[in-house]
Amino acid sequence: MNVGEWDCSKPSVEFFAKILEGAGAPARDTVYVGDHPANDTFPAARAGLCTAHIRRGPWGHL
Numbered sequence: 001m002n003v004g005e006w007d008c009s010k011p012s013v014e015f016f017a018k019i020l021e022g023a024g025a026p027a028r029d030t031v032y033v034g035d036h037p038a039n040d041t042f043p044a045a046r047a048g049l050c051t052a053h054i055r056r057g058p059w060g061h062l
Contacts, residue, residue, distance in 0.1 A: 011043035
């Protein structure tokens with residue numbers, strides 16, 4: 001799986017669908033870890049994934 005070859009990127013729903021396709025797991029059994037709420041954790045949660053927010057860098061304290 002080469003993310004650079006996809007025709008989509010975060011925070012699109014298609015991006016998270018590709019993640020799930022590559023993982024071969026349902027959204028409810030997948031945890032997406034990210035440090036940016038608007039680009040990582042919020043859209044992943046909307047796509048049905050469990051999420052974890054890493055508090056690092058400037059986005060870690062939002």
